[in-house]
Amino acid sequence: MDEKFHAKTLMRNITTKEHAMGENNVENLEILKECVEQSVGRRMATPKDFDYLVARIYSLTHTHISATTMKRLWGYQRDAQQFTPRVATLDLLARVAGYVDYGTLLHAKDSDACNSD
Numbered sequence: 001m002d003e004k005f006h007a008k009t010l011m012r013n014i015t016t017k018e019h020a021m022g023e024n025n026v027e028n029l030e031i032l033k034e035c036v037e038q039s040v041g042r043r044m045a046t047p048k049d050f051d052y053l054v055a056r057i058y059s060l061t062h063t064h065i066s067a068t069t070m071k072r073l074w075g076y077q078r079d080a081q082q083f084t085p086r087v088a089t090l091d092l093l094a095r096v097a098g099y100v101d102y103g104t105l106l107h108a109k110d111s112d113a114c115n116s117d
Contacts, residue, residue: 023053029087031109044074044076069085
């Protein structure tokens with residue numbers, strides 16, 4: 001049973017990573033960012049916004065994440081062009097937006113609406 005769980009998790013992570021790195025990666029990331037901003041009730045435009053986001057992520061998930069990572073993902077940081085987010089980061093943000101993981105958000109994106117929990 002433990003092996004089945006790990007195999008399922010590995011397959012989900014591979015599938016999610018394929019979606020994340022697919023040809024419409026930019027579009028998918030924009031959807032994720034929009035859903036996160038809607039969920040926390042704030043647009044990410046200043047360093048204080050990213051500090052707020054990191055604090056909000058921790059309060060919702062009890063997971064630490066760097067404000068710099070968030071700035072890179074949002075394109076606020078100069079080196080953002082070279083940044084490829086980890087699947088774990090995408091999954092974390094999808095949870096903040098009300099989804100189980102990033103793959104679930106991508107499957108639901110056709111509904112044209114973010115979860116509003």
